[in-house]
Amino acid sequence: MSKQITIYDIAEALQLSPATVSRGLKDHPAIRKDTRKRIVDKAREMGYQQNHFASNLRKSKSNTIGVIVPRLNSYFMASVISGMEKVANAAGYNLIISQSIESKEKEFTNVKTLYDSRVDGLLVSLAYDTEDISHFDLFLAKGIPLIFFDRVFEHPQCTSIVIDNFKAGYEVTQHLIDQGCKRIAHVTGNIMRNVYSDRLRGYKQALANAGLPFDEALVYYCNLSEQAGAEAASHLLALPHPPDGVFCTNDTTAVNCMRVLKQAGIRIPEQIAVAGFNNDPLSKVIEPNLTTLNYPGQEMGELAAATLIRKLDRNEGSSINTLVLRHDLIVRESSLRKK
């Protein structure tokens, strides 16, 4: 790799002092206009790197937004990022994205990397096991805006963008109750994350309101992978009293749960009604088609980027603490007993 060009190299090439070059690159009025032009031209010619260059010229604005997500392997996250790209690009910003792979240590590394990349702001959905947000202090201390979406953390400096997961969990469970289910299982993730704990609360509340008992044996905690969905089905079928309904917190587990139930000869929805969450394209391919909760990923991404850019443009705080997007239940054949 060739050597990094510094202001000292430019100074030497132009027979100027490094201080003059530095000021010239900053467009300092103490430097004559033609000298400033010579410095800028030489810097370009020698390949002096743009982030030095631009940050000096533009007071540190890189027009880049950093994004940290748990994983990039879901339709939901792809939709969120597509929404962010749309808004960011229209406003002249570029996204750079990193994955925490559900690890708080990796999330910390990502924070440092994006800080070093001089992003103007950060859009974050938290890792599985993140307990606090002290690793974002680099950003918060400098007043660089930080917005959480989907998997959020309450913080006075940060806006959060979510759906009402409690209500959504309640509605899915209520729908299964309305279809006659009396023993409804719930397949969920790490309840340290708001999205899963809120849906679990909604599930419990719907059971309670319907006078149905809550049975801890019917809650299956897992990593929400394809395999976990299949294992959930085997686990539930092996119970002394198997469920007659299953509410999975994502469509990946719901679809793979259904595959195993079907292989075991279970009729869906007659014997076990199934509902998922996310409205992933998978939900329209599995037969019977999967009842699910439509999660507005694209809109969430658009709103997260727009909120961040508004903060950047106005260079001020926001009084908005939480933005809640609408969701809707999509009823399909996997749960529809009463037609």
Added chain:
Amino acid sequence: MSKQITIYDIAEALQLSPATVSRGLKDHPAIRKDTRKRIVDKAREMGYQQNHFASNLRKSKSNTIGVIVPRLNSYFMASVISGMEKVANAAGYNLIISQSIESKEKEFTNVKTLYDSRVDGLLVSLAYDTEDISHFDLFLAKGIPLIFFDRVFEHPQCTSIVIDNFKAGYEVTQHLIDQGCKRIAHVTGNIMRNVYSDRLRGYKQALANAGLPFDEALVYYCNLSEQAGAEAASHLLALPHPPDGVFCTNDTTAVNCMRVLKQAGIRIPEQIAVAGFNNDPLSKVIEPNLTTLNYPGQEMGELAAATLIRKLDRNEGSSINTLVLRHDLIVRESSLRKK
């Protein structure tokens, strides 16, 4: 946003000259050891940004790898990136990822953003309409390694990582011929990209070798989206002589093509046999299960990252021009007529 800390601020705080601070941050032997320590400590304390800092201390190494992909919305790309993360993280590198959204202009913006982020190297799968790679000159001129994967471009300085798309296209078509298909349609993308043009060549060659005529009316060019798959089915069914087999260049179009064919009352595979490409999880959910070509995304990502890191660690060129990964045809019920 608070002010960017420069070497001038550190110099003022320590009552040293900026040149001394600059040299101290570079660990220059002309500066006394205790002074160097004072400078480094103060720089940390004041929040002098790590990329300056690290680049000076570590001769410009950021331990960050840039990735540019067309889109993040496919299982294949998620697998590739998962493989890259695995290898990069184990070697102490962090990935930052950007999407070209299939546009060469956006790809150019990404190149500049990642250059300004001082990535140590770049892993790229090209956008739909990229015609040449002159926009990577920033990297090539500086000898920063650039590796192409999947959608590649021949260049003496760059290694490409691919599967044998010609052979794969040939094998899928040959399989449909073996099942008795005589009029095989092909649903494909922009043939400016190697992956699609090579599979199309394989398709044509297999037809030719079997003595079947090539009919341009049976080739459907599209953007490979869900909707395009559905439209392909409608288009093919409306032909005066509809096909008896369809080879789609991705599983998304194959699955959505199947949905429309099924809705039209077509029996799969008896009336029309269907095969896809990628071995997406969708292929095991659609009924009948989809015949597809297993595309080793995870391995491709691992190999791309490992090849790049080897170049970075050895700081030398590579004599490898192209690395070809194995693929395999997975035959399932959507095409299996002879059991």
